[in-house]
Amino acid sequence: MLNRILTIEIARVTEAAAIAAATLRGHGNEKQADQMAVDAMRTALNSIEMEGIVVIGEGERDEAPMLYIGEKVGTGKGPRIDIALDPLEGTTLCAKAMPDSLAVIAMAEGGSLLHAPDSYMAKIAIGPGYPEGIVDLDARPEENIRALARAKGVEPSQIIACILDRPRHAELIAAVRETGAGVRLITDGDVAGVIHTTDPDNTGIDIYLGIGGAPEGVLAAAALRCIGGQMQGRLVFHKPTDRDRALKMGMKDPDAKLDMKDMASGDVMFAATGVTDGGMLHGVKFGKTHITTETVVMRSATGTVRWIKNRRKV
Numbered sequence: 253m254l255n256r257i258l259t260i261e262i263a264r265v266t267e268a269a270a271i272a273a274a275t276l277r278g279h280g281n282e283k284q285a286d287q288m289a290v291d292a293m294r295t296a297l298n299s300i301e302m303e304g305i306v307v308i309g310e311g312e313r314d315e316a317p318m319l320y321i322g323e324k325v326g327t328g329k330g331p332r333i334d335i336a337l338d339p340l341e342g343t344t345l346c347a348k349a350m351p352d353s354l355a356v357i358a359m360a361e362g363g364s365l366l367h368a369p370d371s372y373m374a375k376i377a378i379g380p381g382y383p384e385g386i387v388d389l390d391a392r393p394e395e396n397i398r399a400l401a402r403a404k405g406v407e408p409s410q411i412i413a414c415i416l417d418r419p420r421h422a423e424l425i426a427a428v429r430e431t432g433a434g435v436r437l438i439t440d441g442d443v444a445g446v447i448h449t450t451d452p453d454n455t456g457i458d459i460y461l462g463i464g465g466a467p468e469g470v471l472a473a474a475a476l477r478c479i480g481g482q483m484q485g486r487l488v489f490h491k492p493t494d495r496d497r498a499l500k501m502g503m504k505d506p507d508a509k510l511d512m513k514d515m516a517s518g519d520v521m522f523a524a525t526g527v528t529d530g531g532m533l534h535g536v537k538f539g540k541t542h543i544t545t546e547t548v549v550m551r552s553a554t555g556t557v558r559w560i561k562n563r564r565k566v
Contacts, residue, residue, distance in 0.1 A: 253361075253519050253553060254331070254333075254359065254360070254361065254519045254521055254551075254553070255330075255331065258300075258302075258333075258359060258521055259521065259549055259551065259556075259558065261300050262357060262359055262521050262523040262549060263523050263525070263547045263549050263560050263562075264296055265293055265296040265297055265300075265357055265523065266293075266354075266355040266356060266357055266523045266524060266525035266547055267355075267525050267545045267547055267562060268292040268293060268295065268296040269289040269290075269292045269293040269296070269339040269340065269355035269525070270289070270354070270355040270525035270526065270527045270535075270536050270545055270547075271292070271536055271543055271545065272288040272289050272291065272292035273285045273286070273288055273289040273292075273339070273340045273346055273353070273355065273527050274346075274527050274528075274535060274536035274538070275288065276288065276346070276347070277346055277347075277349045277353075277527065277528060277535070277536075278347070278348065278349030279347065280347050280348070281347060282343040282344060282346070282347045283343075285340060285343060285346050285347060286310070286339065286340045286343050289339035289340040289355060290310060290318070290319055290339045290340075292339070293319060293337065293339040293355065293357070294319055294325065297319075297325040297326060297335070298325055298326060298327070299327070300325075300326050300327065300330075301326065301327050301329055301330035302325075302326035302327065302329075302330040302331055302332075302333045303324070303326055303328055303329070303330060303331065303332045303333065303362075304324065304325040304326035304332075304333045304334075304335050304359075305322065305323070305324055305325070305332070305333070305334060305335065305362075306319050306320065306321055306322065306323045306324075306325065306335050306336075306337065307321065307322075307334045307335065307336060307365045307366070307367045308321065308335075308336035308337065308358075308365060308366070308367075308368065308466075308467045308470045308471070309321045309323065309336075309337060309370070309467065310337070310338065310339060310467075319337060319339065321367075321369070321370065321501075331361070331362070332361070332362035333359050333360070333361070333362060334359070334360045334361070334362055334363065334364050334365040335357065335358070335359055335365075336357070336358040336365050336467065336470045336471050336474060336516075337356065337357040337358070337467075337471075338354075338355075338356050338357075338443065338467060338468060338471060339355055340353065340354075340355060340527065341353065341354045341355070341356050341441055341443050341444070341468065341471075341524075342354060342440045342441035342444070342527070342528075343440070344439060344440045345439070345440045345441055345527075345528060346527050346528060349528060350439070350440075350528060351528055351529055351530040351531065352438070352441045352444040352445075352528065352530035352531060352532070353440075353441060353526075353527040353528040353530070353535070354441065354443065354444060354524045354525065354526060354527055354530070354532075354533065355524065355525045355527060356443055356471050356522070356523070356524045356525075357471075357522070357523055357524075358470070358471050358474035358475070358516065358520060358521065358522045358523075359520070359521045360474070360516060360517070360518050360519060360520045360521070361518045361519055363518075364516065364517045364518035364519070364520065365470060365474070365515070365516055365517075365520075366470050366473075366503075366510070366514065366515045366516070367501040367502050367503070368466050368470070368487060368498055368501060368503060369466070369487075369494050369497035369498050369501065370465075370466065370467060371466045371487050371488060371489055371490070371494045371498070372463050372464065372465060372466060372487070372488040372489075372490070373463065373464060373465065373466040373468075373469040373485045373486065373487055373488060374389060374462070374463050374485060374486045374488055375389075375442075375446065375460060375461070375462065375463070375464060375469050375472070375483065375484070375485045376388070376389045376396065376459070376460065376461055376483065376484050376485075377446045377449050377459065377460040377472065377476065377481060377482065377483040377484075378400060378449050378458065378459050378460075378481060378482050378483075379449045379450040379451065379452060379458075379480065379481045380450060380479070380480030380481050381480075382400070382403050382404075382482065383403065384482065386399050386400060386403045386482070387399060387400055387459065387482065387484075388484065389484040389485070389486060389509055390509065392427070393424055393427040393428050393431075393461060394427055394428070394430060394431045396459065396461070397411055397413065397428055397431045397433045397459070398431060400458060400459055401433075404458070407432065408431040408432045408433045409432035409433065409434075411431075411433040411434070411458045411459065412433065412434045412435070412436055412452075412456050412457050412458050412459075413428045413433055413434070413435050413436070413457075413458065413459045413460070413461050414435075414436045414438060414445040414446075414448060414449070414457045414459070414460045414461070415428070415435055415436070415437060415438070415460075415461050415462045416437075416438055416439075416440075416442055416445070416462050416463070416464055417437040417438060417439050418462075418463075420463060421462050421463070424461060424462055425437075428461070436456065436457055442460070442462075442464035442465065442468050442472070443468045443471050443472050443475070443524070444524075444530060444531070444532055445457070445460050445464075446460045446468075446472035446475070446476065446483065447472065447475050447476075447479075447524075447532060448460075448531055448532065449481060450476070450479050450480060450481050454531070455531050455532075463488055466485075466487055469483075469485045469515065470515045470516060471522070473485070473512045473515035473516045474515070474516040474520045474522045474552075475522045475524075475550060476512055477512050477513070477516050477520050477522075477552040478520060478521075478522050478550030478551055478552045478555070478557070479550055479555075479557055481512075482511075482512070483511070483512050483515075484509055484510065484511055485509075485510045485515065486507065486508070486509050486510060487503075487506055487507070487510075489506070516552075518552075519551070519552060519553040520551070520552040520553075521549065521550065521551050521552075522549070522550045522551075523547060523548065523549045523550075524547065524548055525545050525546065525547040526545070526546050526547075532548070533546045533547070533548060534546040538566075539566070540566070541565060541566055542563045542564060542565055542566060543563070543564050543565075543566060544561065544562070544563050545560075545561070545562045545564075546559070546560070546561050546562075547559070547560040547561075547562065548560075
């Protein structure tokens with residue numbers, strides 16, 4: 253089991269990254285904002301009493317500065333901890349000062365988080381309160397929409413799907429709309445998109461569909477392990493070398509369909525701090541004398557969800 257004190261430490265990590273990135277909100281410089289978030293998160297992680305290893309890190313996919321897969325963090329003393337992170341989830345959102353940019357991290361007992369290369373992942377996710385298996389990654393989009401609508405007791409026209417706005421999703425978007433369901437297109441930030449399915453009454457999002465980043469998939473699965481819901485994923489490889497890397501990292505079947513526990517098992521903690529205002533969290537506020545942050549911290553072992561509003565002196 254994870255030490256309860258990590259509940260506070262994990263919040264400090266995402267707060268530090270969010271504050272650093274927020275200094276460049278709206279400046280149009282994605283790489284510099286990401287670099288600042290990475291540096292702040294690394295410094296915060298290295299102050300924690302643990303033997304941490306980054307199993308899901310910042311990726312080559314965006315040619316971004318990395319807390320790389322395999323990097324060791326922490327003091328080197330204490331429990332062995334698997335870490336999945338994205339110091340700036342939604343780099344474009346931050347650069348354009350758009351909603352739902354976050355600093356996010358998940359921690360779990362050693363060996364509990366999926367070790368996978370920085371590739372893409374096909375995903376489907378819904379919130380809690382539905383029978384197991386009501387949706388399936390291998391089912392057609394229209395089948396999933398209709399099944400979810402039946403389970404919710406509404407018409408498909410009352411279902412909203414969250415999908416990344418990418419050319420690769422043109423057929424998916426058309427298939428969802430053909431059922432009468434609506435589509436909420438997002439430009440970035442699919443961790444927040446998945447988490448929004450857990451509170452459709454407030455977010456308006458019932459289901460997440462489509463291909464996004466594998467690191468974000470593991471982070472989202474960690475969050476859903478804590479707060480409830482269902483999620484499946486499958487790695488998508490555009491290069492043979494990515495599949496080879498997955499095999500070398502210990503995946504027996506890189507093409508397997510993964511559920512939440514395949515991606516994040518054991519005792520899991522998840523934290524997210526808002527960089528920009530969004531549907532889940534308020535962004536960093538810079539006052540004359542104080543900086544204010546809002547963070548959510550979740551733990552699977554207890555089902556606890558803590559909302560932390562922190563003020564620190566400038």
